[in-house]
Amino acid sequence: MGECHYQSGNVMANKRMTLLQKLLEFSGLHADRLRVRWVSSAEAAEYVREVSGFVEDIKKLGPNPLSVKRAMRSVRNEQKD
Amino acid sequence: MSKKIKETVRTLLVEGKIRGFLGLIERDGHVMPHLFGDPQELEHLSLGDHGRAGDARYPLNQILIQLMRAYPEETFAVLVRGCDERGLRELFKWQQLREEKVIPIGLGCPEELARACECEKPFPDNLLDGPKGEKVEGQKVARVNAMDIDARLRFWKAEFDRCIKCLGCRNICPMCFCKECTLEEANLIDSGEIPPANPTFHLVRAIHMVGRCIDCGLCEEACPADIPLRTLYKKVAEIVSEEFGYKTGYTVDEKSPFNIIEVK
Numbered sequence: 001m002g003e004c005h006y007q008s009g010n011v012m013a014n015k016r017m018t019l020l021q022k023l024l025e026f027s028g029l030h031a032d033r034l035r036v037r038w039v040s041s042a043e044a045a046e047y048v049r050e051v052s053g054f055v056e057d058i059k060k061l062g063p064n065p066l067s068v069k070r071a072m073r074s075v076r077n078e079q080k081d
Numbered sequence: 082m083s084k085k086i087k088e089t090v091r092t093l094l095v096e097g098k099i100r101g102f103l104g105l106i107e108r109d110g111h112v113m114p115h116l117f118g119d120p121q122e123l124e125h126l127s128l129g130d131h132g133r134a135g136d137a138r139y140p141l142n143q144i145l146i147q148l149m150r151a152y153p154e155e156t157f158a159v160l161v162r163g164c165d166e167r168g169l170r171e172l173f174k175w176q177q178l179r180e181e182k183v184i185p186i187g188l189g190c191p192e193e194l195a196r197a198c199e200c201e202k203p204f205p206d207n208l209l210d211g212p213k214g215e216k217v218e219g220q221k222v223a224r225v226n227a228m229d230i231d232a233r234l235r236f237w238k239a240e241f242d243r244c245i246k247c248l249g250c251r252n253i254c255p256m257c258f259c260k261e262c263t264l265e266e267a268n269l270i271d272s273g274e275i276p277p278a279n280p281t282f283h284l285v286r287a288i289h290m291v292g293r294c295i296d297c298g299l300c301e302e303a304c305p306a307d308i309p310l311r312t313l314y315k316k317v318a319e320i321v322s323e324e325f326g327y328k329t330g331y332t333v334d335e336k337s338p339f340n341i342i343e344v345k
Binding site for chain 2: 012015016018019020022023024025026027028029030065066
Protein backbone atom coordinates (compact mmCIF):
# COMPACT_ATOMS: atom_id res chain seq x y z
CA MET A 1 0.00 0.00 0.00
CA GLY A 2 1.08 3.52 -0.72
CA GLU A 3 3.37 2.29 -3.51
CA CYS A 4 0.89 3.33 -6.16
CA HIS A 5 1.93 5.30 -9.24
CA TYR A 6 -0.63 7.80 -7.98
CA GLN A 7 1.13 7.72 -4.60
CA SER A 8 -1.67 7.42 -2.08
CA GLY A 9 -4.21 6.43 -4.74
CA ASN A 10 -4.59 2.87 -3.54
CA VAL A 11 -4.86 3.96 0.08
CA MET A 12 -7.77 6.20 -0.86
CA ALA A 13 -9.31 3.54 -3.10
CA ASN A 14 -9.09 1.01 -0.32
CA LYS A 15 -11.09 3.22 2.04
CA ARG A 16 -13.79 3.61 -0.59
CA MET A 17 -13.91 -0.13 -1.23
CA THR A 18 -14.33 -0.87 2.48
CA LEU A 19 -17.19 1.61 2.67
CA LEU A 20 -18.84 0.36 -0.50
CA GLN A 21 -18.68 -3.27 0.57
CA LYS A 22 -20.40 -2.45 3.84
CA LEU A 23 -22.99 -0.36 2.05
CA LEU A 24 -23.69 -3.10 -0.51
CA GLU A 25 -24.19 -5.56 2.31
CA PHE A 26 -26.69 -3.16 3.93
CA SER A 27 -28.47 -2.78 0.58
CA GLY A 28 -28.92 -6.52 0.26
CA LEU A 29 -26.02 -7.45 -2.01
CA HIS A 30 -23.22 -9.76 -0.94
CA ALA A 31 -20.07 -7.78 -0.19
CA ASP A 32 -18.12 -10.58 -1.94
CA ARG A 33 -19.44 -9.31 -5.25
CA LEU A 34 -16.95 -6.49 -4.92
CA ARG A 35 -13.29 -7.33 -4.47
CA VAL A 36 -10.16 -5.27 -4.58
CA ARG A 37 -6.67 -6.69 -4.98
CA TRP A 38 -3.38 -4.98 -5.63
CA VAL A 39 -1.32 -6.58 -8.39
CA SER A 40 1.66 -4.99 -10.08
CA SER A 41 1.98 -4.89 -13.86
CA ALA A 42 4.90 -7.30 -13.55
CA GLU A 43 2.79 -10.01 -11.90
CA ALA A 44 0.77 -11.47 -14.75
CA ALA A 45 0.40 -14.90 -13.17
CA GLU A 46 -0.93 -13.44 -9.96
CA TYR A 47 -3.36 -11.27 -11.90
CA VAL A 48 -4.75 -14.33 -13.68
CA ARG A 49 -5.03 -16.23 -10.41
CA GLU A 50 -6.92 -13.36 -8.76
CA VAL A 51 -9.37 -12.89 -11.60
CA SER A 52 -10.00 -16.62 -12.01
CA GLY A 53 -10.57 -16.96 -8.29
CA PHE A 54 -13.02 -14.07 -8.33
CA VAL A 55 -14.95 -15.54 -11.26
CA GLU A 56 -15.19 -18.86 -9.44
CA ASP A 57 -16.45 -17.23 -6.24
CA ILE A 58 -18.93 -15.00 -8.01
CA LYS A 59 -20.41 -18.01 -9.83
CA LYS A 60 -21.09 -19.60 -6.46
CA LEU A 61 -23.08 -16.50 -5.48
CA GLY A 62 -25.19 -16.86 -8.60
CA PRO A 63 -26.51 -14.27 -11.03
CA ASN A 64 -26.86 -10.62 -10.07
CA PRO A 65 -30.27 -10.24 -8.40
CA LEU A 66 -30.56 -6.74 -9.86
CA SER A 67 -29.91 -7.81 -13.45
CA VAL A 68 -32.36 -5.99 -15.74
CA LYS A 69 -31.83 -8.54 -18.52
CA ARG A 70 -32.81 -11.38 -16.25
CA ALA A 71 -35.92 -9.53 -15.05
CA MET A 72 -36.96 -8.87 -18.65
CA ARG A 73 -36.44 -12.52 -19.55
CA SER A 74 -38.68 -13.70 -16.72
CA VAL A 75 -41.38 -11.21 -17.74
CA ARG A 76 -41.25 -12.55 -21.29
CA ASN A 77 -41.45 -16.13 -20.05
CA GLU A 78 -44.50 -15.28 -17.92
CA GLN A 79 -46.18 -13.72 -20.94
CA LYS A 80 -45.53 -16.89 -22.96
CA ASP A 81 -47.17 -19.01 -20.26
CA MET B 82 -38.59 29.68 25.09
CA SER B 83 -37.40 32.24 22.56
CA LYS B 84 -36.87 35.05 25.06
CA LYS B 85 -33.15 34.46 25.60
CA ILE B 86 -32.58 34.13 21.88
CA LYS B 87 -34.49 37.31 21.12
CA GLU B 88 -32.53 39.27 23.72
CA THR B 89 -29.16 37.99 22.53
CA VAL B 90 -29.93 38.72 18.90
CA ARG B 91 -31.37 42.13 19.71
CA THR B 92 -28.16 43.07 21.53
CA LEU B 93 -26.01 41.84 18.63
CA LEU B 94 -28.07 43.88 16.16
CA VAL B 95 -28.21 47.04 18.26
CA GLU B 96 -24.48 46.93 18.98
CA GLY B 97 -23.80 46.46 15.29
CA LYS B 98 -21.90 43.21 15.84
CA ILE B 99 -23.83 41.48 13.07
CA ARG B 100 -25.28 42.53 9.75
CA GLY B 101 -28.26 40.24 10.29
CA PHE B 102 -29.62 37.18 12.04
CA LEU B 103 -30.65 34.26 9.87
CA GLY B 104 -33.55 32.54 11.56
CA LEU B 105 -37.19 31.71 11.08
CA ILE B 106 -40.20 34.01 11.06
CA GLU B 107 -43.88 33.27 11.39
CA ARG B 108 -46.13 35.25 9.07
CA ASP B 109 -49.73 34.62 8.11
CA GLY B 110 -49.59 31.23 9.76
CA HIS B 111 -46.47 30.13 7.88
CA VAL B 112 -42.95 29.60 9.17
CA MET B 113 -40.18 30.56 6.78
CA PRO B 114 -36.50 31.51 6.78
CA HIS B 115 -35.84 35.18 7.36
CA LEU B 116 -32.87 37.50 7.67
CA PHE B 117 -33.58 39.69 10.66
CA GLY B 118 -31.97 43.10 10.27
CA ASP B 119 -34.35 45.13 12.40
CA PRO B 120 -34.74 44.24 16.11
CA GLN B 121 -38.45 45.02 15.90
CA GLU B 122 -39.04 42.07 13.58
CA LEU B 123 -37.94 39.74 16.36
CA GLU B 124 -41.41 39.66 17.85
CA HIS B 125 -42.36 37.38 14.94
CA LEU B 126 -39.38 35.07 15.51
CA SER B 127 -40.17 31.37 15.21
CA LEU B 128 -38.03 28.48 16.38
CA GLY B 129 -39.35 26.06 13.79
CA ASP B 130 -42.19 24.59 15.81
CA HIS B 131 -45.48 24.90 13.99
CA GLY B 132 -47.86 22.00 14.61
CA ARG B 133 -45.27 19.72 16.21
CA ALA B 134 -41.82 20.28 17.64
CA GLY B 135 -39.38 21.16 14.88
CA ASP B 136 -41.78 20.46 12.01
CA ALA B 137 -40.89 23.70 10.25
CA ARG B 138 -37.14 23.46 9.95
CA TYR B 139 -35.20 24.80 6.99
CA PRO B 140 -31.60 24.37 5.76
CA LEU B 141 -30.47 27.73 7.17
CA ASN B 142 -26.79 26.92 6.64
CA GLN B 143 -27.47 26.50 2.93
CA ILE B 144 -28.93 30.02 2.84
CA LEU B 145 -26.02 31.25 4.94
CA ILE B 146 -23.56 30.02 2.31
CA GLN B 147 -25.39 32.07 -0.34
CA LEU B 148 -25.48 35.11 1.95
CA MET B 149 -21.80 34.95 2.74
CA ARG B 150 -20.87 34.56 -0.90
CA ALA B 151 -22.74 37.81 -1.55
CA TYR B 152 -21.45 39.62 1.56
CA PRO B 153 -18.08 38.05 2.36
CA GLU B 154 -16.99 40.82 4.72
CA GLU B 155 -20.14 40.86 6.85
CA THR B 156 -20.81 38.88 10.03
CA PHE B 157 -24.07 37.01 10.46
CA ALA B 158 -25.69 35.18 13.34
CA VAL B 159 -27.58 31.99 12.54
CA LEU B 160 -30.03 29.81 14.45
CA VAL B 161 -28.49 26.36 15.01
CA ARG B 162 -29.71 23.12 16.50
CA GLY B 163 -27.30 20.28 17.29
CA CYS B 164 -27.30 19.07 13.70
CA ASP B 165 -26.83 22.58 12.29
CA GLU B 166 -23.84 23.13 14.56
CA ARG B 167 -22.29 19.91 13.25
CA GLY B 168 -23.02 21.26 9.78
CA LEU B 169 -21.29 24.56 10.50
CA ARG B 170 -18.17 22.74 11.66
CA GLU B 171 -17.97 20.70 8.47
CA LEU B 172 -18.73 23.72 6.28
CA PHE B 173 -15.84 25.59 7.96
CA LYS B 174 -13.56 22.64 7.19
CA TRP B 175 -14.77 22.52 3.60
CA GLN B 176 -14.14 26.28 3.42
CA GLN B 177 -17.70 27.06 2.45
CA LEU B 178 -18.14 29.39 5.42
CA ARG B 179 -15.69 31.49 7.46
CA GLU B 180 -15.82 30.72 11.13
CA GLU B 181 -14.88 34.26 12.21
CA LYS B 182 -17.89 35.62 10.32
CA VAL B 183 -20.52 33.35 11.85
CA ILE B 184 -22.12 33.67 15.29
CA PRO B 185 -24.16 30.56 16.13
CA ILE B 186 -27.30 31.04 18.20
CA GLY B 187 -27.76 27.60 19.76
CA LEU B 188 -31.12 25.96 20.33
CA GLY B 189 -31.59 22.60 22.02
CA CYS B 190 -34.29 20.25 20.70
CA PRO B 191 -37.19 18.96 22.80
CA GLU B 192 -37.29 15.25 23.59
CA GLU B 193 -40.13 14.65 21.15
CA LEU B 194 -38.04 15.89 18.23
CA ALA B 195 -34.87 14.16 19.43
CA ARG B 196 -36.79 10.87 19.55
CA ALA B 197 -38.29 11.31 16.10
CA CYS B 198 -34.80 12.08 14.76
CA GLU B 199 -33.10 9.32 16.79
CA CYS B 200 -30.59 12.08 17.38
CA GLU B 201 -27.22 11.30 18.83
CA LYS B 202 -26.75 14.82 20.19
CA PRO B 203 -29.92 16.93 20.14
CA PHE B 204 -28.28 20.15 21.30
CA PRO B 205 -25.42 22.36 20.14
CA ASP B 206 -22.33 22.80 22.35
CA ASN B 207 -22.99 26.49 21.98
CA LEU B 208 -26.34 26.17 23.75
CA LEU B 209 -28.23 29.39 24.40
CA ASP B 210 -31.77 28.18 24.84
CA GLY B 211 -33.78 24.99 24.92
CA PRO B 212 -33.03 21.68 26.64
CA LYS B 213 -29.76 19.79 26.69
CA GLY B 214 -31.37 16.52 25.71
CA GLU B 215 -30.04 12.99 26.01
CA LYS B 216 -28.71 10.85 23.19
CA VAL B 217 -31.44 8.69 21.65
CA GLU B 218 -30.53 5.09 20.78
CA GLY B 219 -31.45 4.46 17.15
CA GLN B 220 -33.74 1.69 15.93
CA LYS B 221 -33.99 2.51 12.22
CA VAL B 222 -30.61 1.15 11.13
CA ALA B 223 -30.82 -1.75 13.59
CA ARG B 224 -34.11 -2.89 12.07
CA VAL B 225 -32.58 -3.13 8.59
CA ASN B 226 -29.37 -4.68 9.97
CA ALA B 227 -31.49 -7.41 11.54
CA MET B 228 -33.05 -8.50 8.22
CA ASP B 229 -31.40 -11.26 6.22
CA ILE B 230 -29.62 -10.19 3.07
CA ASP B 231 -32.42 -11.09 0.64
CA ALA B 232 -34.99 -9.27 2.75
CA ARG B 233 -32.76 -6.20 2.77
CA LEU B 234 -32.57 -6.28 -1.01
CA ARG B 235 -36.35 -6.53 -1.32
CA PHE B 236 -36.80 -3.76 1.26
CA TRP B 237 -34.53 -1.23 -0.45
CA LYS B 238 -35.62 -2.17 -3.96
CA ALA B 239 -39.24 -1.44 -3.06
CA GLU B 240 -38.30 1.83 -1.34
CA PHE B 241 -36.06 3.11 -4.14
CA ASP B 242 -38.57 2.05 -6.80
CA ARG B 243 -40.84 4.87 -5.66
CA CYS B 244 -38.19 7.51 -6.42
CA ILE B 245 -39.37 10.10 -8.94
CA LYS B 246 -35.92 11.65 -9.17
CA CYS B 247 -37.12 15.07 -8.09
CA LEU B 248 -33.71 15.67 -6.49
CA GLY B 249 -35.51 17.14 -3.49
CA CYS B 250 -33.18 15.25 -1.13
CA ARG B 251 -30.18 16.91 -2.70
CA ASN B 252 -31.74 20.34 -3.09
CA ILE B 253 -32.72 20.65 0.55
CA CYS B 254 -29.43 19.28 1.84
CA PRO B 255 -27.45 21.92 3.74
CA MET B 256 -24.27 19.97 3.06
CA CYS B 257 -24.69 19.69 -0.74
CA PHE B 258 -22.74 22.62 -2.08
CA CYS B 259 -21.04 21.18 -5.20
CA LYS B 260 -21.47 23.23 -8.33
CA GLU B 261 -21.56 20.10 -10.46
CA CYS B 262 -23.49 17.08 -9.25
CA THR B 263 -22.90 13.47 -10.20
CA LEU B 264 -26.63 12.85 -10.03
CA GLU B 265 -27.07 15.12 -13.04
CA GLU B 266 -24.12 13.75 -14.98
CA ALA B 267 -25.64 12.00 -17.99
CA ASN B 268 -22.55 9.82 -18.45
CA LEU B 269 -23.02 8.34 -15.01
CA ILE B 270 -26.78 8.43 -14.42
CA ASP B 271 -29.21 7.90 -17.29
CA SER B 272 -31.53 10.84 -17.76
CA GLY B 273 -35.23 10.51 -18.48
CA GLU B 274 -35.54 7.30 -16.52
CA ILE B 275 -37.86 6.83 -13.56
CA PRO B 276 -37.18 5.37 -11.12
CA PRO B 277 -33.49 6.19 -11.54
CA ALA B 278 -31.08 3.23 -11.58
CA ASN B 279 -32.00 1.20 -8.53
CA PRO B 280 -30.09 1.13 -6.19
CA THR B 281 -27.14 2.91 -7.88
CA PHE B 282 -28.66 6.37 -7.83
CA HIS B 283 -29.25 6.39 -4.09
CA LEU B 284 -26.02 4.61 -3.25
CA VAL B 285 -24.07 7.23 -5.20
CA ARG B 286 -25.66 9.94 -3.10
CA ALA B 287 -25.08 7.92 0.05
CA ILE B 288 -21.36 7.61 -0.72
CA HIS B 289 -21.12 11.32 -1.39
CA MET B 290 -22.60 11.95 2.05
CA VAL B 291 -19.54 10.51 3.78
CA GLY B 292 -18.06 13.18 6.02
CA ARG B 293 -20.86 15.53 5.06
CA CYS B 294 -24.18 14.21 6.36
CA ILE B 295 -24.80 15.68 9.79
CA ASP B 296 -28.08 13.77 10.24
CA CYS B 297 -30.52 16.68 10.11
CA GLY B 298 -33.11 14.54 8.34
CA LEU B 299 -34.38 17.27 6.03
CA CYS B 300 -33.90 14.96 3.01
CA GLU B 301 -36.33 12.41 4.39
CA GLU B 302 -38.82 15.14 5.32
CA ALA B 303 -38.61 16.59 1.82
CA CYS B 304 -38.98 13.26 0.00
CA PRO B 305 -42.43 13.10 -1.64
CA ALA B 306 -42.08 9.33 -1.98
CA ASP B 307 -41.32 8.73 1.71
CA ILE B 308 -38.07 6.91 1.04
CA PRO B 309 -36.29 6.27 4.37
CA LEU B 310 -33.20 8.17 3.26
CA ARG B 311 -32.19 8.97 6.78
CA THR B 312 -31.81 5.27 7.56
CA LEU B 313 -29.43 4.96 4.61
CA TYR B 314 -27.31 7.96 5.60
CA LYS B 315 -27.32 6.96 9.25
CA LYS B 316 -25.83 3.64 8.11
CA VAL B 317 -23.14 5.50 6.17
CA ALA B 318 -22.33 7.43 9.35
CA GLU B 319 -22.21 4.16 11.30
CA ILE B 320 -19.76 2.62 8.81
CA VAL B 321 -17.50 5.68 8.79
CA SER B 322 -17.51 5.76 12.57
CA GLU B 323 -16.85 2.03 13.03
CA GLU B 324 -14.34 1.55 10.21
CA PHE B 325 -12.52 4.88 10.26
CA GLY B 326 -13.32 6.33 13.68
CA TYR B 327 -14.69 9.57 12.25
CA LYS B 328 -17.86 11.26 13.42
CA THR B 329 -19.04 13.99 11.10
CA GLY B 330 -19.34 17.41 12.68
CA TYR B 331 -18.23 16.46 16.18
CA THR B 332 -14.74 17.93 15.99
CA VAL B 333 -13.37 21.20 14.70
CA ASP B 334 -9.86 20.20 13.72
CA GLU B 335 -10.20 16.66 12.35
CA LYS B 336 -11.06 16.03 8.70
CA SER B 337 -13.07 13.23 7.13
CA PRO B 338 -10.91 10.16 6.32
CA PHE B 339 -12.09 10.50 2.74
CA ASN B 340 -10.62 13.98 2.50
CA ILE B 341 -7.24 13.26 3.96
CA ILE B 342 -4.64 12.39 1.41
CA GLU B 343 -2.25 10.07 3.13
CA VAL B 344 1.25 9.99 1.76
CA LYS B 345 3.43 7.40 3.36
